[in-house]
Amino acid sequence: MKILLDFLPLALFFASYQYGTSHREWAAAFASAQFGFLVSGGPIGTDEAPMLLATVVVMLATLAQVLILKLMRQKVDAILWVSLGLVMVLGFATLYFHSKTFIMWKPTALYWVMALGFWAAERFWGKNPLKAMLKDVPLPEPVWRTMNLMWVGFFAFMGVLNLAVAYGFSEATWTSFKAFGSTALMFLFVIAQGFYMNKHLPPLDEQASAKTDTQP
Secondary structure, eight states: OHHHHHHHHHHHHHHHHHHHHHTHHHHHHHHHHHHGGGOSSSOOOTTTHHHHHHHHHHHHHHHHHHHHHHHTTOOOOHHHHHHHHHHHHHHHHHHHTTOTHHHHHHHHHHHHHHHHHHHHHHHHHOOOHHHHHTTTSOOOHHHHHHHHHHHHHHHHHHHHHHHHHHHHSOHHHHHHIIIIIHHHHHHHHHHHHHHHHHHHSOOHHHHHHHHHHHOO
16 A cells, blocks of 8 residues: 555656646646746746646645655654645746746655765664664674675765756656656666675574574
8 A cells, every 4th residue: 555655646747747748738728827926927828838737636645655655654754744834935936937847846856865874873873774674684783784885886876866856867868767767777776786785694404593683
């Protein structure tokens, strides 16, 4: 259930953008009527309507994601709170200024916040976020540190890549990259990390022995 909720805002963002692109006149009329009061400088045009419509949808979907988790009494991760804050601030800026630039910066801002968080947690507080999430995996400390730095580098790279696609390609290409390209890269990176972890795991008999030694 939580996995579906995690992908809900992204899926709705892409779907609403595609629908708005195929129905630009309707999107402009609907956007102007429903949230035109949030927009400065006149009515919403047909060229900008799909992105503004998708922005409103992703704002509402992210808020709904948090509310559903709270109603289900499940923990809302810190990164989801950060994502909600970013999408609200940058989403409102996108609407008010008629500028897709703000919402296009949102993935980069989130990636860089995550990179900074992973780096700062270990650098200043001696805590490894990855080790905390995978606390039952028996890996040597140097491996945990390397993996943490790998995530820092990956998030920093993804932030730069998002900007490269946003400024170097069309709006439609960036939307597809946000929905599919970044997700695929994340999936491939997780698989690569899995191979790296497996390479440094102790033999199964040693893992079983270690678990036995820790039991009372």
